[in-house]
Amino acid sequence: MTFLKELPKKKQDPVNPPALLEFMMKDWKPQSAALPKVHRHAKNFRARRDALSALFPGDVLVIPTGHEQVRANDTHFRFRAGSDFFWLTGNLEPDCVLVMVPGARGGHDAHLFVEPNPGRTNETFFTDRHKGELWVGPRFGVVQSCAHFDVEFAHGLPDLAKFLEKYPLCRVLRGLSPAVDTLRSPAHERPEDKELAIGLGELRLIKDSLEVTELKKVVDATRRGFEDVIRALGTAKSEREVEGLFGLRARVEGNDVGYGTIAASGAHACILHWTNNDGALKKKDLLLLDAGVEGLALYTADITRTLPIGGKFSKEQREIYELVWAAQQAAFGAVKPGNDFMEPNRRAMRVLAEGLVKLGILKVPVDEALADEKQFYKRYSLHNVSHMLGLDVHDCAKARMEVYRYGPLKAGMVLTVEPGLYFQEDDLTVPKKYRGIGVRIEDDLLVTAKGFANLSKAIPSEAGAVEKWMKSVRLADRRR
Numbered sequence: 001m002t003f004l005k006e007l008p009k010k011k012q013d014p015v016n017p018p019a020l021l022e023f024m025m026k027d028w029k030p031q032s033a034a035l036p037k038v039h040r041h042a043k044n045f046r047a048r049r050d051a052l053s054a055l056f057p058g059d060v061l062v063i064p065t066g067h068e069q070v071r072a073n074d075t076h077f078r079f080r081a082g083s084d085f086f087w088l089t090g091n092l093e094p095d096c097v098l099v100m101v102p103g104a105r106g107g108h109d110a111h112l113f114v115e116p117n118p119g120r121t122n123e124t125f126f127t128d129r130h131k132g133e134l135w136v137g138p139r140f141g142v143v144q145s146c147a148h149f150d151v152e153f154a155h156g157l158p159d160l161a162k163f164l165e166k167y168p169l170c171r172v173l174r175g176l177s178p179a180v181d182t183l184r185s186p187a188h189e190r191p192e193d194k195e196l197a198i199g200l201g202e203l204r205l206i207k208d209s210l211e212v213t214e215l216k217k218v219v220d221a222t223r224r225g226f227e228d229v230i231r232a233l234g235t236a237k238s239e240r241e242v243e244g245l246f247g248l249r250a251r252v253e254g255n256d257v258g259y260g261t262i263a264a265s266g267a268h269a270c271i272l273h274w275t276n277n278d279g280a281l282k283k284k285d286l287l288l289l290d291a292g293v294e295g296l297a298l299y300t301a302d303i304t305r306t307l308p309i310g311g312k313f314s315k316e317q318r319e320i321y322e323l324v325w326a327a328q329q330a331a332f333g334a335v336k337p338g339n340d341f342m343e344p345n346r347r348a349m350r351v352l353a354e355g356l357v358k359l360g361i362l363k364v365p366v367d368e369a370l371a372d373e374k375q376f377y378k379r380y381s382l383h384n385v386s387h388m389l390g391l392d393v394h395d396c397a398k399a400r401m402e403v404y405r406y407g408p409l410k411a412g413m414v415l416t417v418e419p420g421l422y423f424q425e426d427d428l429t430v431p432k433k434y435r436g437i438g439v440r441i442e443d444d445l446l447v448t449a450k451g452f453a454n455l456s457k458a459i460p461s462e463a464g465a466v467e468k469w470m471k472s473v474r475l476a477d478r479r480r
């Protein structure tokens with residue numbers, strides 16, 4: 001089994017008679033002795049391990065991927081590898097652990113602990129409902145993992161506890177594997193562990209060329225998901241249909257959605273993280289669709305478009321939409337190396353505040369509405385406009401504030417720019433004609449040496465361009 005506790009037998013589990021066990025263990029074709037090809041991006045993963053090694057010379061580092069999580073009773077959610085572990089190895093299997101041990105010639109050796117694959121030589125291949133090959137499919141196994149992931153050493157997971165006994169002082173990435181956490185004493189995060197999480201977060205802030213390529217792929221797939229939705233808006237009745245259509249695209253072209261799809265129509269768009277998606281679609285309303293495809297390499301897009309369900313913005317909808325779009329354009333101008341991370345937000349909020357004053361919604365001067373001690377504009381725009389993006393939709397969250405939120409933008413960073421305005425239906429400070437309108441526009445930007453590249457530029461965002469896009473998608477669909 002594994003270093004995890006063996007799952008208890010359920011009352012409903014059948015008892016296999018000896019005759020069946022004997023029958024099942026015979027007459028299987030021998031496993032191939034051929035080793036799998038080296039992962040095509042193994043050099044990238046090795047370079048990342050080398051970068052982490054340089055941050056912590058002489059330290060033993062323990063990075064688990066985590067485990068399947070129970071959804072209900074004895075069923076589990078689909079497993080998704082831990083981002084840091086995947087970033088260092090490329091391995092998508094559950095339960096695995098990477099241990100980086102200082103090498104005799106400097107740097108670190110990678111010891112990858114994986115689930116052994118006994119093939120048909122052990123009855124667990126058909127009796128173990130959680131890990132058995134006939135139940136959940138094969139895993140690489142120890143020797144195969146060593147070859148495929150191009151690590152110095154690979155071991156079976158049952159050997160992990162004894163292996164770590166040799167290294168009582170380790171830095172451990174905590175919170176992903178209770179099993180790993182309890183192997184170390186104390187079984188809680190220490191300053192040394194926190195430094196490991198911080199180091200990984202800050203290394204991942206700068207994307208390599210492979211990561212940028214993967215992000216471009218998922219942005220392109222996300223556009224196709226949005227177009228799937230546009231084709232259906234003439235007949236779709238509910239937000240849940242929108243969620244389902246986008247989810248189909250995510251599963252066809254990638255691993256899954258990168259986060260819970262926000263398909264918010266009408267006043268639901270004023271709830272920032274609306275994921276119930278149980279509302280009706282009405283032609284006079286807007287649909288705020290905040291969604292991203294997560295690719296097979298686990299990178300995710302994060303795009304928002306606010307679409308007129310009937311194909312045309314009303315006068316009031318367009319007024320608010322164009323204000324948000326102008327704020328986004330102002331924020332774009334601040335995305336360049338050397339500017340601090342919050343500068344795009346400051347520029348966007350000034351445009352929004354100026355617009356709110358002109359609309360008569362904010363009844364104080366712009367500078368007063370923006371002042372740190374008041375921030376009245378936040379009644380209508382609660383969130384900042386940016387977060388980092390990559391393997392996680394809110395990427396690199398463990399990085400230090402002075403490096404991320406209050407640090408300078410650098411070439412290779414990828415961030416969102418997503419201003420929004422949200423006028424609640426019961427907000428008496430807002431003219432009645434605007435109440436219930438929620439608009440957010442979000443794009444994914446790569447910081448370049450001289451400025452930025454908008455990875456989602458091909459997804460129309462200006463109001464007129466959105467209307468033309470929707471019309472062209474629908475016309476093309478009718479011609480099929």
